Amino acid sequence: MTVTTVELIGNPRAGSRTRTLADAVVTELASHLERAGNPLSRPTVLDLAELVGVSFGPAAARPDAPVDDPFAPVRAARLLVVATPAYKGTYTGLLKIFLDQLGPGDLAGVIALPVAVAGAPAHADRTATSLRDLLSELGAEATIPPLTALESRLAAPVEAAAEWVAAHAGQLGELLARTPARGNLRLHHSR
Amino acid sequence: MTVTTVELIGNPRAGSRTRTLADAVVTELASHLERAGNPLSRPTVLDLAELVGVSFGPAAARPDAPVDDPFAPVRAARLLVVATPAYKGTYTGLLKIFLDQLGPGDLAGVIALPVAVAGAPAHADRTATSLRDLLSELGAEATIPPLTALESRLAAPVEAAAEWVAAHAGQLGELLARTPARGNLRLHHSR
Numbered sequence: 001m002t003v004t005t006v007e008l009i010g011n012p013r014a015g016s017r018t019r020t021l022a023d024a025v026v027t028e029l030a031s032h033l034e035r036a037g038n039p040l041s042r043p044t045v046l047d048l049a050e051l052v053g054v055s056f057g058p059a060a061a062r063p064d065a066p067v068d069d070p071f072a073p074v075r076a077a078r079l080l081v082v083a084t085p086a087y088k089g090t091y092t093g094l095l096k097i098f099l100d101q102l103g104p105g106d107l108a109g110v111i112a113l114p115v116a117v118a119g120a121p122a123h124a125d126r127t128a129t130s131l132r133d134l135l136s137e138l139g140a141e142a143t144i145p146p147l148t149a150l151e152s153r154l155a156a157p158v159e160a161a162a163e164w165v166a167a168h169a170g171q172l173g174e175l176l177a178r179t180p181a182r183g184n185l186r187l188h189h190s191r
Numbered sequence: 192m193t194v195t196t197v198e199l200i201g202n203p204r205a206g207s208r209t210r211t212l213a214d215a216v217v218t219e220l221a222s223h224l225e226r227a228g229n230p231l232s233r234p235t236v237l238d239l240a241e242l243v244g245v246s247f248g249p250a251a252a253r254p255d256a257p258v259d260d261p262f263a264p265v266r267a268a269r270l271l272v273v274a275t276p277a278y279k280g281t282y283t284g285l286l287k288i289f290l291d292q293l294g295p296g297d298l299a300g301v302i303a304l305p306v307a308v309a310g311a312p313a314h315a316d317r318t319a320t321s322l323r324d325l326l327s328e329l330g331a332e333a334t335i336p337p338l339t340a341l342e343s344r345l346a347a348p349v350e351a352a353a354e355w356v357a358a359h360a361g362q363l364g365e366l367l368a369r370t371p372a373r374g375n376l377r378l379h380h381s382r
Contacts, residue, residue: 012291053246054288057259061244062251070247088328090321093291097245097284100203104279130281130321137279 003033003176005043006077010084010095014049014064017154018117022083024161025115025147032169038176043081044073048094071101078181079172080110082135086118086127091134099134107140111175114146117154124148141179144172194224194367196234197268201275201286205240205255208345209308213274215352216306216338223360229367234272235264239285262292269372270363271301273326277309277318282325290325298331300372302363305337308345315339332370335363 007026011018023045030040051070055061074080084091112135118124128146135142147164154160198217202209214236221231242261244252265271275282303326309315319337326333338355345351 051247053244053252055244055253055257056242056261056289056292057254058257060251060253062246063248066246066249068248087287087291088295088325090287090325093284093286093288095284096278096281096287098247100278100284101247134279134281 003038003040004076004078005030005040006073006080007043007045008074008080008082008095008098009045009047009049010082010092010098012049012092012094014047016049016085017151017157018083018085018115019045019047021117021147021149021154021157021160022081022115024157025113025164026081028158028161028165029169029172032165033173033176036169036173038173040079046070046073048098052094052098054094070098074102075106077110079176080107080112080135080140081115082112082131083115084117084127084131086116086123089123090127090130091116096134099138102138104137105139107135107138109179109181110140111144111172111179112140112142113144113172114142116146116148117151118148119151121148121150124150141175144168144175194229194231195267195269196231197264197271198234198236199265199271199273199286199289200236200238200240201273201283201289203240203283203285205238207240207276208342208348209274209276209306210236210238212308212338212340212345212348212351213272213306215348216304216355217272219349219352219356220360220363223356224364224367227360227364229364231270237261237264239289243285243289245285261289265293266297268301270367271298271303271326271331272306273303273322274306275308275318275322277307277314280314281318281321282307287325290329293329295328296330298326298329300370301331302335302366302370303331303333304335304363305333307337307339308342309339310342312339312341315341332366335359335366
């Protein structure tokens with residue numbers, strides 16, 4: 001069955017290198033998992049820089065490319081790749097303010113893959129860990145090792161992505177086989 | 192010298208109990224520190240629910256009570272009380288997206304007091320710790336023990352505040368005497 005795949009990008013700048021890295025990991029994963037019998041859907045990309053408008057002063061703010069319900073694809077995902085740069089040592093406020101709109105169990109049945117970009121290894125690790133904790137808090141399955149990348153590696157995003165995929169795609173495949181998809185989970189909970 | 196005091200409230204609802212608790216701690220602190228020769232200024236209250244507008248869809252957002260530069264009082268504070276409810280086990284996205292606008296050293300010379308409200312002790316502690324880390328990352332002096340309060344105690348905010356003040360106001364007074372104020376720090380750095 002096709003794995004419904006969503007990329008959630010928390011960089012406040014549209015078209016960021018954070019997004020390029022998330023795109024690369026999904027492309028690499030799709031190629032690997034297709035061979036293993038777990039084809040990924042073409043990903044829905046939610047670039048929060050374009051979907052959320054924020055005003056810190058008298059001027060009104062409107063998203064550059066708004067959609068009616070940007071939360072729906074996140075709730076419907078089977079594989080959710082959540083990518084953020086490190087801001088002040090952790091995920092961006094833009095990403096948190098978006099995820100704060102979800103309820104505690106809204107990501108049950110979703111397999112989450114954190115992707116963190118930072119200038120220094122300690123910041124990348126801390127960002128990935130806090131992002132994993134946040135996704136767990138929302139009910140997501142977040143046991144797969146995050147992809148962390150130093151900014152210095154972003155000139156070659158495909159290589160960084162391929163390295164992670166070579167190391168962890170097998171584990172992700174097993175997780176997809178083992179954990180119940182959202183539909184099954186709901187059925188179970190409603191008994 | 193009067194201690195320039197600012198309250199930064201990260202609850203997305205205006206007039207929150209988070210704010211009431213922050214108000215109470217500043218009032219109790221002012222009374223204690225005045226006796227110790229460290230009078231606090233009347234606090235500037237930045238209630239982010241009123242100062243930041245966020246749109247997740249086609250409609251434009253505008254703050255309910257916008258000001259031209261809500262960051263200026265934060266940078267000018269000597270004592271910064273930062274209060275947040277726990278959302279998904281940590282500070283709110285609203286607070287983070289606001290603090291993300293500051294530069295790495297922007298809170299140098301500021302003494303920060305985290306205030307965290309949560310339904311469960313583990314969430315309160317985790318929120319206070321992550322908030323302290325965030326404020327440190329911005330350069331603030333954040334060594335004073337945070338005030339954590341369970342939601343069940345918010346019916347009596349003055350008691351919760353007075354308890355913290357009785358335990359820690361002395362330490363805060365020493366910190367005010369010992370750490371250089373912002374002006375001194377800048378002079379030092381410019382040598």
